[in-house]
Amino acid sequence: MTDTFKKGLYFIPLGGADEIGMNLYAYSSNGKWIVVDAGYGFLNDDYPGMDMCYASPLFLEQFEGQIEGLFITHAHEDHMGAVAQIWPALKCPVYATPFAMGLIKERLKEYQMEDIVPLKTVHAGESVQTDSFNVKFLALVHSVPETCGLFIKTQYGNVFHATDWRMDDGLTKILHFDDDGLKKASEEGIDIFVCDSTNVLIDKRQPSEREIRENLLELIPQIKGGIVATCFASNIMRLESLILAAQKANRTPILMGRSLKTNVLIAKECGYMADLPKTYTPDEVEGITADKALYICTGSQANYRSALSIIAKGESKYVKLDNDYTVIFSSKIIPGNEDKIERMQERMIEKGVNVITEETAPVHTSGHPSKEELKTMYELLKPKIVLPVHGDKRFIRAHERFALSCGIKEVNAGKNGDVFRFLDGKLEKTQETVETDVIGIDRGRSVSLNSELIANRRRIAYNCSLFISAVVSKDNHLLNLEISSIDILPSADWEELSNEVVEKLTPILDTEILNRGLNAQTKDFIKSRIRKEVYQRTKIKPVTFLHIYQQGENQCQ
Ligand SMILES: [Zn+2]
Ligand SMILES: [Zn+2]
Numbered sequence: 001m002t003d004t005f006k007k008g009l010y011f012i013p014l015g016g017a018d019e020i021g022m023n024l025y026a027y028s029s030n031g032k033w034i035v036v037d038a039g040y041g042f043l044n045d046d047y048p049g050m051d052m053c054y055a056s057p058l059f060l061e062q063f064e065g066q067i068e069g070l071f072i073t074h075a076h077e078d079h080m081g082a083v084a085q086i087w088p089a090l091k092c093p094v095y096a097t098p099f100a101m102g103l104i105k106e107r108l109k110e111y112q113m114e115d116i117v118p119l120k121t122v123h124a125g126e127s128v129q130t131d132s133f134n135v136k137f138l139a140l141v142h143s144v145p146e147t148c149g150l151f152i153k154t155q156y157g158n159v160f161h162a163t164d165w166r167m168d169d170g171l172t173k174i175l176h177f178d179d180d181g182l183k184k185a186s187e188e189g190i191d192i193f194v195c196d197s198t199n200v201l202i203d204k205r206q207p208s209e210r211e212i213r214e215n216l217l218e219l220i221p222q223i224k225g226g227i228v229a230t231c232f233a234s235n236i237m238r239l240e241s242l243i244l245a246a247q248k249a250n251r252t253p254i255l256m257g258r259s260l261k262t263n264v265l266i267a268k269e270c271g272y273m274a275d276l277p278k279t280y281t282p283d284e285v286e287g288i289t290a291d292k293a294l295y296i297c298t299g300s301q302a303n304y305r306s307a308l309s310i311i312a313k314g315e316s317k318y319v320k321l322d323n324d325y326t327v328i329f330s331s332k333i334i335p336g337n338e339d340k341i342e343r344m345q346e347r348m349i350e351k352g353v354n355v356i357t358e359e360t361a362p363v364h365t366s367g368h369p370s371k372e373e374l375k376t377m378y379e380l381l382k383p384k385i386v387l388p389v390h391g392d393k394r395f396i397r398a399h400e401r402f403a404l405s406c407g408i409k410e411v412n413a414g415k416n417g418d419v420f421r422f423l424d425g426k427l428e429k430t431q432e433t434v435e436t437d438v439i440g441i442d443r444g445r446s447v448s449l450n451s452e453l454i455a456n457r458r459r460i461a462y463n464c465s466l467f468i469s470a471v472v473s474k475d476n477h478l479l480n481l482e483i484s485s486i487d488i489l490p491s492a493d494w495e496e497l498s499n500e501v502v503e504k505l506t507p508i509l510d511t512e513i514l515n516r517g518l519n520a521q522t523k524d525f526i527k528s529r530i531r532k533e534v535y536q537r538t539k540i541k542p543v544t545f546l547h548i549y550q551q552g553e554n555q556c557q
Pocket of ligand 1: 074076
């Protein structure tokens, strides 16, 4: 495989080409590599106990020493969240703009890695020259400050890599769109535009961040009673808007949630959120009446133990929701989180809370381009080829059709693990694919979602579990048999069933052990006979565990 990447510019999506999330893209030129983004994906209830995952960087490990940089486009979790997990496979410098770098540092501290990862802060407009790549960071507008598209130049051709961006009037000041830089890149020639597909099903340009600010400034002063507002912790423009709306409504802005605290701290270090009214922690303003407060908190995705989840469950000592409260979701739903969020909102509605979402009021705008915005960008960049990523298959296909309809001559899309080569002005998807995998973060440990462990968890979740304990005498008589389970039947029914099964099978198993001795086949027979009996009575084929103790032996078998 290493011989493959000699001549040409190669592009390999390891994560992000089949989904929104877990972005991890590799480029190769002259045997050298750069990697763009190292983000989390978000898991739904199919994986109990796990919220996050990331694309496996295993394929890249073989190129140790040849990887010239990890370039982070912006400070969203789906682009930088997994730096700590992915970096050990890359062992290269990490490049990011100051705000993203601040958050990366915080994340690395959690893993005691801040001193081993070489971090190189880059400002929008600056370039990084490596052996085989020149990477220029060009400012784009998105829902987090300092988002950049990467203009990647190689001897074989140029790529503009921009997975998260939108058009905006830029009037919230924090948001910059480097029109001139993009025009210059276009003049130099963009062969491939690796582009965002998130909102390709939306036709029209969406409201600007300024319009959302104006809406919040109008809406919030009209609300009576308590208000809780939630947005993404890294959406600094939105946080500013909420704080300004609190001021206009004569309310005290109170920030809740650890990630909000971290993001605000780093935003301030980067020079943002200056000249704003002071914000408080709930402890600093204990006893404040609900109608004088605007609680701004994390948890728009209903993550377990987030500030908003705690409030929704009635476990917050500061906010007790009732019919005098309004909760504003100034946020979107990350795909996969729909059920969790709906459950949380329903819990609030049951308490009489007035729940406002982007569906009921203009309180949020997306950070991704609609068709109209995509078309504007194509016209600005004039790419020869569009390569859609950052979307599931349906979105990628729609993006392919749309780009062609806009007059883009060539559109080429693939899936994670595909190997694209650009050579002599042509992009082809080669016959080769590289191995990909998805790694879940299981209470701090990394585990492949395709591993036997996860398959076993799923087997138990779907098929229940059965434990058999048996005591066998030295001369091969079954002295005691017990079967137990907590997930096959309600406990009273299970007790009755298990007694019947034990009573029926004890003589049969006793004979079997006596005749054959206690060997592997006998043990298999015991397991399958009991399992079969349980199946006949319940139609459940449980995952079965057997523990046999033979007297005279020193150990359980
Ligand atoms: Zn983003
Ligand atoms: Zn993204």
